[in-house]
Amino acid sequence: MSLIFTNCWSGYIPKRIITFTLCIIAIIICYADRSIMAIAIVYMTKEFNWDHSTQGLVSSSFYFGYLTTQIIGGACTDKFGGRRVLSIAGVTWSIFTLLTPISARINLYFLILCRICLGIGEGATFPCAQSIISRWFPPEERSRAVSILCVSNLFGMVIAMPIANILGSSQFGWDSIFLVFGIVGFIWSVIWHFYGRSDPRDYFGISKEELDWILESKSSVCSDDNFDNYQSGSRERITITDDNRDVLQSESDALLPKDQQSSRSNNIDKIPWKLILSRREVWAIMLGQFFNSWGFFILISWLPIFYYEYFHVDINLIGYYTALPYFTYVVMGSIAGYMCDYAINKLKIYVLTVRKSFNLIGTLGISISLLFVTYLAKTSLEGLSIITIGFALYSFQISTVNASQFDIAPKYAGLIYGLGNTCAIFPALFGVALTGWVLEITNNDWSIIWCMCSLFYIFGFASFFFLGGGEVVID
Numbered sequence: 001m002s003l004i005f006t007n008c009w010s011g012y013i014p015k016r017i018i019t020f021t022l023c024i025i026a027i028i029i030c031y032a033d034r035s036i037m038a039i040a041i042v043y044m045t046k047e048f049n050w051d052h053s054t055q056g057l058v059s060s061s062f063y064f065g066y067l068t069t070q071i072i073g074g075a076c077t078d079k080f081g082g083r084r085v086l087s088i089a090g091v092t093w094s095i096f097t098l099l100t101p102i103s104a105r106i107n108l109y110f111l112i113l114c115r116i117c118l119g120i121g122e123g124a125t126f127p128c129a130q131s132i133i134s135r136w137f138p139p140e141e142r143s144r145a146v147s148i149l150c151v152s153n154l155f156g157m158v159i160a161m162p163i164a165n166i167l168g169s170s171q172f173g174w175d176s177i178f179l180v181f182g183i184v185g186f187i188w189s190v191i192w193h194f195y196g197r198s199d200p201r202d203y204f205g206i207s208k209e210e211l212d213w214i215l216e217s218k219s220s221v222c223s224d225d226n227f228d229n230y231q232s233g234s235r236e237r238i239t240i241t242d243d244n245r246d247v248l249q250s251e252s253d254a255l256l257p258k259d260q261q262s263s264r265s266n267n268i269d270k271i272p273w274k275l276i277l278s279r280r281e282v283w284a285i286m287l288g289q290f291f292n293s294w295g296f297f298i299l300i301s302w303l304p305i306f307y308y309e310y311f312h313v314d315i316n317l318i319g320y321y322t323a324l325p326y327f328t329y330v331v332m333g334s335i336a337g338y339m340c341d342y343a344i345n346k347l348k349i350y351v352l353t354v355r356k357s358f359n360l361i362g363t364l365g366i367s368i369s370l371l372f373v374t375y376l377a378k379t380s381l382e383g384l385s386i387i388t389i390g391f392a393l394y395s396f397q398i399s400t401v402n403a404s405q406f407d408i409a410p411k412y413a414g415l416i417y418g419l420g421n422t423c424a425i426f427p428a429l430f431g432v433a434l435t436g437w438v439l440e441i442t443n444n445d446w447s448i449i450w451c452m453c454s455l456f457y458i459f460g461f462a463s464f465f466f467l468g469g470g471e472v473v474i475d
Helices: 015-048 052-068 070-080 082-098 100-106 108-123 125-136 139-169 175-195 208-222 242-253 263-267 273-278 280-310 318-345 351-375 380-397 401-408 410-441 446-467
Strands: none
Touching (some): 015 100, 015 108, 015 208, 052 070, 052 108, 070 410, 273 410, 280 351, 280 380, 280 401, 280 446, 318 351, 318 380, 351 401, 351 446, 401 446, 410 446
């Protein structure tokens, strides 16, 4: 069934589409708010005369705050629902986006503090959205939903960077970059407060047909009669036993009407931390996120500066050069998500085989492209072309590590994604700052930076290949 048009009745907009669209917009704004610094810092460096080490410190400071709310945000979302958590997060990140120009002109330390607080607000956003998906979408559509959600972060950058370039070059200066995007965040927060919901049962005005479809799709996967028919594309059937019947029943309970939920749902607040942290499948997600994020965050933070310094791209064109690879990533990522679901649900290929294959294409593709741009590219257009192709291939890994938590632990999807995203922040904390330091001591030798990123991408593939799983192991 189509993700967008399933159960679209004449004159009625499905509430899950409204909720999902608002989640997408939240991710777009979040990544726009964090990525505009990559463009703004080029203008700010000219005004404040920052060296590479200072630029790296400013760029990485955001992630010190972002780290603090990853696990907390995921756990709170799974327990209390995404609406409240996401509302608080939206107001927080909007306030500190607006305060960025003021803090920068006070001194560097105030700017760093402001970026940390911005990170605190944005840290809970992605785990919230992941948890909401697990409640609103059935398993057979989650790869597409996750892919769209994941590419929306790059779509935020695609939109933000050219706009930031235009605003930064205007008579209003780089201050206007943060003013515009901060106001947009506040507008979204108001809309989410009125139209966002964590659970379909709580959405006022949802049609009986849509609610029944969501509940039946969810529960049919976990029922005794039908669970055996849904294997996430697996060739290995899961036998219903007394041991795992509770696992399946509790998953079904999560979206059944409240008066029909089993007494087991009373234990939902008890998070099995020991079990979660003892599973190799969870560690595959955590390690995969860690290694993949090293290159990802360095590219987000340093690619505009790389174009400006290495290829001498005009400062007024940097935003467009940076946006094109991300735009390609968005388009190809959406296609890759559909291909992943098709391979699993239609071709009946084992889910783990599909995820590992797509992960290989993505990580190997970006690794090779970074090596090529280091040693083969001679002009800015050659560099742009190589990086764009690399991002197109890298989009295939979206539906792998990022969607694996739905395969192994759908009830704790938000929490496990928060764990993985927490691991992903450490490269941002240290890798982004380390890049500035390496450039300082090597006299701007970018080949070292991109070779390190390539190596980490390969490590990311290896960790998911050897540790990843494709079946429910935690409930």
